[in-house]
Every structure is written in C-alpha cells, then in structure tokens.
Amino acid sequence: MPGRTARVTAVDTYDIRFPTSRGLDGSDAMNPDPDYSAAYVVLRTDAEGGPEGHGFAFTIGRGNEVQVAAIHALRHHVVGRSVEEVCADPGTLYRDLVGDSQLRWLGPEKGVLHMAIGAVVNAVWDLAAKRAGKPLWRLLAEAEPEWLVGQVDFRHLTDALTPGEALDLLRRGRRGAAERTARLLEGGYPAYTTSPGWLGYDDDKLTRLAARAVADGFRQIKLKVGADLDDDVRRCRVARSAVGPDVRMAVDANQRWDVAEAIRWTRALAEFGPYWVEEPTSPDDVLGHAAIRRAVAPVKVATGEHVPNRIVFKQLLQADAVDIVQIDAARVGGVNENLAVLLLAARYGVPVCPHAGGVGLCELVQHLSMFDYVALSGTTEDRVIEYVDHLHEHFLDPVVIREGHYTAPTAPGFSAAMRPESIARYTYPGGAFWAADPGGTRNTAEDRARDGTRERDGTASETAKGRAV
Ligand SMILES: [Mg+2]
DSSP states (O other), X not given: OTTOOOBEEEEEXXXXXXXXXXXXXXXOSSOSSOOOEEEEEEEEEOSTTOOOEEEEEEEOSTTHHHHHHHHHTTHHHHTTOBHXXXXXXXXXXXXXXXXXXXXXXXXXXXXXXXXXXXXXXXHHHHHHHHHHTSBHHHXXXXXXXXXXXXXXXXXXXXXXXXXXXXXXHHHHHHTTHHHXXXXXXXXXXXXXXXXXXXXXXXXXXXXXXXXXXXXXXXSEEEEEOOSOHHHHHHHHHHHHHHHOSSSXXXXXXXXXXXXXXXXXXXXXXXXXXXXXXXXXXXXXXXXXXXXXXXHHTTSEEEEXXXXXXXXXXXXXXXXXXXXXXXXXXXXXXXXXXXXXXXXXXXXXXXXXXXXXXXXXXXXXXXXXXXHHHHHTSOOOTTOOEEEOOSSGGGBSSOOOEETTEEOOOOSSBOSOOBOHHHHHHHBTTTSHHHHTOOOOTTOOHHHHHHHHHHHHHTHHHHHHHOBOX
C-alpha cells in the first residue's frame, strides 16, 4: 500500500538464562553464583523486509522474570509508533518512557523499571542503526551535534552541564573525527580482561589465565577481591608475578566494604600496585567514594556499573569521588542517558572505562566508547573497555578482540541480536536446556515445583516462544 506508515507491531520479551554458576565464571565477593541472564526484547514492525530492533537488560538469574515483566509493562508506549519517527528521534520515546506518570513511581529513574526502559530504548537504537545501514558507534559519531544534544535529557543536570556546554563539547569533539575513525578501524579500541580474576578460581587457574591475557596482548587485567584479605593478598601476589610489573592490575570489590574497611583493605593491597579499586562500597554512597578516593590515592577509584542514572554520576563527578567513570550499556535508560553520562565525564575530564562482561554487555558498550573516542573525548589514553570471554557465541555479531583491542564493528546495528537457536535453548524454564536440566546448583526444589505447575498450566511453552503483544 503506497504511502503506508510502517509501525512497531509488537514488543516480544524472552527470559533467557545461562547456567554460568556451575563453573564459578563471574563469581565475586557479592555474587558468588551468577547465572548470567538477559531480559530480552525484540521490537517487531510491519515494514516489509525491514529489520527488527533487539535489546536487553542484564541480570544474574533469579528475578529475570521480574525484569521481563517490567519490559512488558512498557509496551503500550511502543506498539503503534511510526518506525520512521521513533528511529529519527529515539529521545522522544525515551522521555515518554521515563515520564510515564504511573510507572514513574517504581523509580524514578532507577532499578528494574529503569533497566527495562534501557532495554527498550537500546532496541530502538539497534533498529535505527540497522535502518541507517551503520554500526551504532558510527551513527552517533556522524550525527549532528545539535541532534545529539536533543537526545539528552538535561533535567536535573544543568547545575553541572547545560545544553550549550554539551553542544560545545560535541562540536569540539568532531575535529579530527575522520582520522580517528580510520585509526579505530585499523587498530581497534583498547580492552582489559577480567577473565583471570574471578573469585572462585584457584591459584593455578589464575596464574594460567593471567599469563595468557598478557600473551594475548592485554595491558590490564582485573581481580575480584573483598571476601578474605589474606586470600586477596595471596591472589594479588600470584597475579602480579604472572603479569610482571608493567601490566596494569585493577581490583574489584563489588560493593563489599564499608568506607573504613575499603580504605584499610585497599591500603593492604597497595604493595601490588593496583591501578584502580572498583565498587569499593555502595554505589549510592557518593560521599563514601569521595572519602575512599582521598584516602587510597594514588590508587584510583572507579564505579558505575550499578550507578542507576545520570544524576548520581553527576554527583560522583561534582564531589571528586571517582577517577574512572564506568558506564554500563544496560543499567541506565539506554543510549540516551549514556550520552548524558559521556558528556558529563567529558565536561569533568574524567576517563570512561565501561563495565562489560555478563551476557552481551561487551557487544553493546563497545559502540559507546568508540563514539566517545571518535566524536567526543577524542582519546583512548587511560581508557579501556572491560572484556570477558563468556557467551559471545550466542550473538549474531559477536565482539572481535585482536591484540587486546576491540575491533570496530562494521555490521549495521547495536550488535545486540542473539542467535535464535540460543534464545530457544536457554529460555527459562521451558527452553531445551532448562527443560532437560536434571537439577543444577540453582534449580531448587521450589523452582522445580513451580516449573511443574507452569508446565501443567501450559505457560512454560508460552514463555519459550516469547510473549507477543
Ligand atoms: Mg565490576
């Protein structure tokens, strides 16, 4: 039908869980047995032969169904929208989602609902980049600064960053962008790896993986710490001797400590030269981070993977509480809010070293750092993206690491799409993997009783197909 407007026709959701807890992959001081999971969303349209938009929130197992339900609760904002309009201006949808007058009570702008907004908004950006025929980093880097400023919600930010200041940063950031794009395509973006340092790994595995990381070209590794100080001293010594004096070694406490304990513990590890201490205490404790930072220098303080929104990032920067900003692609309200955080970091001159790993977080966040390099901060100095070598095989456009660098994606989109066969196999609880599971570490009697009820109700197969609306 000529002139027909293509619209979003469905917001399909999937509860996808991977049994990572069984190998202690991803284990840290606060999260000893994560099952890396995605509350996954597909935006379908009636554009003939047109692409779908894919996005997800990352969780670590139980509660993923709550995250899925939160995404489902947003569908009325999305279904029926013009595909062209929503892709030309994702910021309008983002503001509508954040501003929902009833759902807002569940935040505002934090937690499960806000992560759901992030999943939907990121799916729109995936759709927009696919329609533009560009990888997302390139779509952002080539966008007009005025348009990018229009994608940011400056509410509650203007005491630190005004639209005019953001515009100046973006205009300045574009100078030399073509050369940086060429350099990025040639050499990629620096990465560091957390793969050697999970808390559940023994010293032999730590040594082997740390040495391999250096041989693979990484110039920084990271160790999980915070469960037992004597163990941490031993593990840091083992890791330092495996990587030598010149490779950076960060430590990550995953919020385990109170402020005084964070200071004491970090000082006790100082002889091993940690580059940064990550999430030393509660992500909400701005002043606590500031106190820790003053006390542990020259060890740097990093946080961000659990910082719920741009306003808390603003405070961390205003209070001189962090040396490193760690954005997460799937924690805040999607690309739009991460643009705000990148601009804030640029305004304060603080490097951004994203959190990644989990499932699909590397695939997403590389685009934001690459945009930042090409068209905002203009540098990769002291900037690295976290890399973890788990679960990439489930993605259609997985990250490619070469000599310790992320290779710039060239396929159109946000690299968010999972393989259909992986979605089918790992959908919980009805997918082939979980349905055949004999009862693993986290599949409790209670789970099995509930799953039995679902199967009798027929709801398990509905979940396995995804829920169309
Ligand atoms: Mg961390």
